[in-house]
Amino acid sequence: MDLLNCIKEAGIVGCGGAGFPTHVKYSGGGVEYLIINGAECEPLLRTDRYIMKHLGERVVSAAEAVQELLGAAQCRIALKKTYTEEIKALEKVLKAKNSRVELAKMDSFYPAGDEQTMVYEVTGRVVPPAGIPLDVGCVVSNVATMLGISDAMEGKPFTEKYLTVTGEVRNPSVLHVPVGTSFEACIALAGGAKKSRYFIVSGGPMMGARMTMEEAKNAVVTKTTSGILVLSEDCAIARKTQISLQHMFNRARSACIQCRYCTDMCPRHLLGHPLKPNLIMRKLAMAGDVSKVLDDRDIQNAALCCECGVCEEFACPMGLQPKRVNQVIKGALRKAGIRYHREESVWAADKNRDGRKIPASRVAVRVGVASWYDLKIDTLKEGTPERVEIPVSMHIGAPSEPVVQAGDRVQAGQLIAKIPEGAMGANIHASISGRVVSVGQRIIIERAG
Template identity: 40%
Template sequence: MDVLSRVREAGVIGAGGAGFPTHVKLNAAAEYVLLNGAECEPLLRVDQQLMAVYTDEIITGLVAAGEQVQASEAIIGIKGKHKDVIEALSERIKALGFESYVSIHILPDIYPAGDEHVLVYELTGRIVPEGGIPLAVKCVVINAETALNVARALQGHNVTETYITLQGDIPCPMTVKAPVGIPVMEVLRRSGIDDFTGYSVIDGGPMMGAVMNDYNGYITKKNKGFIILRKDHYLIRKKMMTEQQARVIGKTACEQCRMCTDLCPRYLLGHDLQPHKLMRTMKYMPGELAEAVTASLCSQCNLCEMFSCPAHLSPRSINGWYKGRMKEADIKYTPSAADYKTKEMRSYRMVPSKRLIARLGLAAFNGDAPLTNPEWHVKEVSIMLSQHAGVPAEPIVCEGDTVKAGQVIGKIRAGSLGAPVHASRDGQVVSVTDKMITIKVEAAYV
């Protein structure tokens, strides 16, 4: 079985949060394959530890991906502060005989260094066009955990586990290896907290993650981190602001200082995204969608909302509101530029991670979260059929079937974008719905 087929059958998806099926991304031709090791979201610790522990697998997975897309060069992007990881990568690249193909590029410790457009520019000097993807400039980007899963797929292992950082105002910060399908609450309790009455949980990183409404869900291949903070923390209160509140406050309080624009990562790359103008449109002519069409260029990195605005307004929420309205009206942005140049002041306007962490009130929690592989004592696992970009997987098992860990239980629907899903534990199927497949785990695992 070739690389593309094995990656597809293994259910490998983008592990950085978006969940785009990797077999689709690798079914292309590119000049560069780039490893996104930036992990620029504050407090998350997954990729940096995986690169230290599974160095050989991540390198070989990257090389396999590069060969699949016929890339002439593979580049690992990693922040200079991870000196031990850089040393390990350099040593193993040479030992594995890939030094003529794989190189390491030191990234500045800024946010959002892991944004695909920013990463491509930092590693290659190429600017992804407005509304485009890295392939538009002959680049393919995968993250560290995805490269690890590619390597494991080539060894015959399907994706049945993920790595999750637990961090925040908790007794036991850690990064855990967790089976797909176990209850979210089982993972949250590893933080050392049992009663979450006075806490809120952000699913993902502090910048782009959302506050969870309940904890009754199940772990998917896309889960990357849970940030646990007290409910009165500034970050929680900020994220709990509704879209309606953001629009009302923005209309009355925006003073058009344009700091949101001047620090916008996409604007600094030469894109015509100017959040201060979208705030102005919201104030004076909110219904004129044609005046806000550039909102579709927003990456939702949240820098404007969480760092840039001196009045603590919500430009990102306004951008998101306009994006939703334009999707409903089927209005699309058409780029007017053919060539892009970075803003002259870009190098002076990139936001240092330490300053961002301090602004978010997270400096006290910016410590280690050691990688662990705990035992999980669960009676059931529930495998979501939609864990990826595209349509849900199609169940191929029935209630009463006996399954083994790693067995495919949901396949890609014919002619659709998607990825298969697999059982993460041996057991018996007890329920099949259009949303999930629940497996009663064998007694040996209880």
């Protein structure tokens, strides 16, 4: 089987973002640069760093195979120059393999791992507004995606996930667990929570999904889960999450001082994109209702927001939430069927961009997680749950169609849900051997006795 079909059959999706099916991403053609994203820019996460340090040979082998598949002239693993141990480990692998893969050592800033930011850092090319890296001859894939491809090359489907569990837990760790493992089980593997009540972020503190302790009881590890942060129930992140939409809009109307910091520090604006959060805040304040301003060009530019959180967590001196405002506008634009139309232009990065890069350590302080920023996490713990709940939709595209029924016996690695005919999606496989308990939005499997 050729590599592209191997990736498709294995159900590989992007591990560094929303879970775009990898076989679709690699079918675009016209690739000059294959960039492997190892920046892991979110504070506290250590998953990709563990993979690069301990599993670098598999990452490099997969990167070489994908480079050949895409016909890319260059392949670079992009990571922060402060990742000294990871750089040393990868350089040893590259030398031993006499590999053409190179390292691109980036400054330690946030959001270095954003793929459009990374394309500019590695190649000097600006991805156009509402565009994708392929528009400038680049494909970006996460190091964990490479690890999945390495497994697929050996005939193993995507059924297990590496992730970081840190924060208010007794033993912050990198875990290796089956897809569908509960968050509760993951927290237990990390020694359990230090507090009886806590708040959870799935992913990093800047862009991760936020949930209460009760909501987290129903959460499970998916193909895109990169980390679980256990935080105090009254932490700054939790308090901001509790602000109602109406109160947020009221504060935006009354307190925005038009300082422009949200715009001047916006990573997309610094790449030359016409995104200006301060104008969005002002026009929304004047209109008082999102639905009244959807035809406004500045409002429509909210579609360009990458939701990194720099504007509200770092830039705004008034404690406002431009990112959340942009999220609301983006939802309203989708509901109204208004798609972003890019004007023809030559896009160039702002000349002040380098001076406005935000050190990752300062981001950690602002968001309230500095206590764990310098924590060294190099311990791997394996999880073997008795039960997994595997969502049929954990990727961009159509939900997968179950091919098993309640009562069926399955083996780990067996196909349990397939890509719908004619749709974009990803195959899903059993992550443990056992009996299928139920089939719905999740396929629940209990380990065989």
